[in-house]
Amino acid sequence: MQSVERIVRIVNSFSLEKSKLSLDDLTKKSGLPKATVYRIAEALCKEHMLEKDTLTSTYRIGIKLFELGSLYLSSMRLKDVAFTEMEKLHLKTGETIHMGILDGNEVVSIEGFESSRSLHTKLLIGKRAPLYCTAVGKAILAFLPDADREEMIEALDLVPQTSRTITDKNTLREELETIRLRGTAFDKGENEEGVACVGAPVFDSSGEVVASISISGPIFRMGEKVMFEYSNLLKEVVERISFALGHGSQM
Template identity: 35%
Template sequence: MGSEGHADGTVGKALDVLEMVADQGGSVRFSELLAISRYPKATLYRLLQTLVNQGMLTQDADSGAYALGVRLVRLAHNAWAHSSLAPLARPHLDALAAEVGEAIHLAQIDSGHILFVDKRKSTDMFETLAQAGRVAPAYCTGVGKAILAFLPDAARDKVMPQQSFHPYTPATHTEPASLMAELEVIRAEGVAFDREEHERGIISIAAPIRSRSGRVIGAVSIATSTSRHTLEELNALKPRLLQCAEAVGAEAETWQFPETN
């Protein structure tokens, strides 16, 4: 929702426009984009043309409306396969999912937001971008808090101001102070709980994934509904969850960090 202020050169502007189209969802007319963007008509027009030319956007033949191009899906597959924890964590998630029979989420952090890079549903399971690629706030999710808690102070200070503290439910943190206090607890316990903070009836227990050097590189969670389990029952799975997180972290040894800006 935030509009970035920085834009290195033409490329930055183009990617900014790309993101604008993405945020809009579906297809957008030129004039809509013009209304939103701070770019003058001609500039916006040329940027869009270039992006279409490059296959990053597609333009409807008739209506002239813009939508994200499938080239992105191709690129992202590479990103997912080579730059995310997903492929590496897969066997561990499979095992955990089979044992606990609940939904498993694997997430990383991307510019202050939680990005789900893989998951296992309690019922059916198949891996596509359908579920990977989704974003969620960090301050009100199990995985988000697990990552925030173990982030180096400098990185956390960057990320905290980006949190909106929108009250999704009565249990959602609404200000930095209370969240910071909970992060302290999470650091002590080693796991984070989502106590219906993002979605009513949905609870989870999450553990940070740390490389051997100690850097948080993501988080795993076991999610369920209040109708199926209690927080105490989730807590019983803590050892198993930590074991999974550790296993992934150990394998990620050679891996590179997922950025901090």
């Protein structure tokens, strides 16, 4: 914890007014010993968290921290853009609507609307779920770049959540190919018994999948016909959200 606190103190030394700092500046602002500041700053440079100007011997925020900050801004803009569309989808279907983003080998729920029906799926913001057996997860996994998707599949441990969970990686690859062709992912009780879900990917201006949105409810309300109706409805919704994020091509 002490090391983490020292790193935070050094990073927090930078500001809009003081974006470049010398070793003496960092030592003064952080209140840490100069040797400690130098050691941590140089280590952060190796990880691209900081950058060092060799001509002036000053440090500044590195590209890695910029990338992490951009991820935060992207997720906030994503939520702003998607909120109204998700609300409309919730009112139209009466079911629970989730939006999830990729984090490691899981999908994390960051926004949504919970159904008011007596029997419905719960919405828990911040909840993590497997990629391979949820509609929100498979919708993201299917549309990752080929190399990234294959690397992710190899790293996944396909633990059965229910009797319907896909536990064979070749079967999962076939499922993901079907999802890419259809444009949406189905989960018919693969993650939770009695729960069905339809998910579709959201793309940004670079064409990368940045999130997915799903409609979920009890299987008895979401039969085959309803699943395909929701699939078509969801594709229209994510296309509008993707367009608002700068993705201009048709899915």
